[in-house]
Amino acid sequence: MKYLAVSLTLCLVGVMQAQPRRNYWQQSADYTIHVDFDHNTHRYSGVQSIAYTNNSPDTLHKVFFHLQYNAFQPGSNMDERSRDISDPDRRVGNRIAGLSDSEIGFMEVVEFKHDNDVADIEHLGTILNVQLSKPIPPNGKAQFDMSFRAQSPKQIRRSGRNNIEGIHYSMAQWYPKLANYDRYGWNTTPYVGREFYGIWGNFDVHISIDRKYTLAGTGVLQNADDIGHGYSATKRKRGRGKQTWHFRAERVHDFMWAADPEYIHTTHQVPNGPLLRFFYREKDNEHTDNWEAMPEYMQRFFELADSLVGPYPYSEFSFIQGGDGGMEYPMATLMLGRGKLKGMVGLAVHEAMHNWFYGMIATNETRYPWIDEGFTTFVENLIMQALFPDDDTRGLPHYSNYLTYLQQWNAGATESLTTPADHYITNRGYGVASYSQGCMYLVNLQHIMGEDVFWKGFRNFFNRWKFHHPHPEDFIRELEKVSGLQLQWFNDLWIGTTQAIDIGIDTVYEDEGFTHIVLRRYQELPFPATVVLISEGSAPEIHHVPLDLMYGRKLERGKQHPFWKWAARTYTLKIDRPIADIDAVYLDPFFETSDVNRSNNRWTKDNE
Secondary structure, eight states: OHHHHHHHHHTTSOOOOOOOOTTOOOOEEEEEEEEEEETTTTEEEEEEEEEEEOOSSSOEEEEEEEOGGGGSSTTSHHHHHHHHSSSOOTTTTTTGGGOOTTTSOEEEEEEEEETTEEOEEEEETTEEEEEEEEEEOTTOEEEEEEEEEEEOOBOSBSBEESOTTOOSEEESSOSOEEOOEETTEEOOOOOSSSOOOOOOEEEEEEEEEETTOEEEESSEESOHHHHOTTSSSSOOOOSSSEEEEEEEEEEESOOOEEEETTEEEEEEEOTTSOEEEEEEEOTTOTTHHHHHHHHHHHHHHHHHHHHHTOOOOSSEEEEEEOSSSEEEETTEEEEOOOSOHHHHHHHHHHHHHTTTBTTTBOOOTTTOHHHHHHHHHHHHHHHHHHHSTTSSSTTOTTHHHHHHHHHHHHTTOOOOTTSOGGGOSSHHHHHIIIIIIHHHHHHHHHHHHOHHHHHHHHHHHHHHHTTBOOOHHHHHHHHHHHHOOOOHHHHHHHHHOOOOOOEEEEEEEEETTEEEEEEEEOSSSOOOEEEEEEOTTSOOEEEEEOBGGGSSOOOOSSEEOOOBOTTOSEEEEEESSOGGGOOEEEESTTOOSOOSOGGGSEEEGGGO
């Protein structure tokens, strides 16, 4: 509980919101979407308008759109990748290859206009290439209008219809989504079922569907009194035909919705926080008691997340039984509706936490999946420890992620965090890197900087970069500014290589009344050391050995020593005490680093 106690104390210190770095820019896109949905054929047609602002310094001659439903077709990149990788996602496997014409997903733009001029378009799998009739200059605005048609696929992964839990529709990746253009150019990564990257803007969405359906998703329903279905006191209207649901979501970069005729819809107001909505099926669901327990846990989650990182800015959040794992979207999550209570709470916590890291800190997940997944996991671990304090976590919230990383490293299978999300050699390699190595990145930085300073920098980063698209160097610069330390060395080595940390105790000996503790770097990644001396009858004695690449020292209780030169394999720590006064010497006794060999982290008098 050390991490959480310190973090909750620090949350009382306000952090002034700042702006991103000078010359930063990002694109803007406001969507208006109208769709007419036929639940008998699982098809829909739509018209979509986008008010686009080119805030870049570049003139744009083309734009790209994501048509992600086209991934759910035999022969797609997603199908080929899943059948080629050595450890395919069991939910995908070869299932796409076996889809019939009535089960596949597809999305086709029928006509595209730019400022009322018809543009040339080319469908390239999950990407639409649009050649503009005229360029969009820097700071220029454009209006895109299109008509499209699509079919919701049999659910393979995340999005689709009629999943294993019986939910009729989980509608993610369901509209032509404008690709983001940033300082690295267009993000035209074909969709293979992994990460997303979108443009900040507003969504005005109208969905016409059979009136038997209850809808849930991103945004705030604008016509609640006309709709009913638990959004107002109005009862669900009986009869045949369709009704149109009107949602608005502001300052988001995606929009998801789900629909089922048997959704139970309940609400819970978090004091000084959002209205929580819960959508789940009661029929054949023996886990209704778990859903009824969720509001209390999720209220506590939002309180903890606000205090640890920063306030949730939207008025609502929805937890939606979607029937396929869990996946984050702005203001909502799709999640499995069955399982043990702690598992369901953990899934809800992780996906909701993404609304801070993915939702507000909107990095390019196709390039940096370890930021949204690793940062989310790091905070999730602290919150789960607070929600379930009696669980056997040894007081180490990140211990399971450390063990996962260690197992992968011992197998010689770690992959660099610079690997694009879709190009890891194995699915396990992607998962370990994005979740566990991403989490341990923060754990190691916390050890280098000291806990108080780390959390101040962590919150500074969130406040400065929320509602923007930061990159890894933007994060490390915030930590450098608040700590006064140089940290780029660790950023480069942990992200850009698979080098590991292994600092151990080589020898301990006495010379002229002084105890000499020789530390050795057994692996390639240089790292500072914290040494703890244990003596009977006295408090533990802490000694800090900083690395010269830091050009500074962490400000924590303990004695500071001269720098360890990064190229030197050994360092001798000289203690003004005879060896007879020391019972034991420990390195990193609180598991605050990702040291891959802890067998050399302890020396005891009895075993010298």
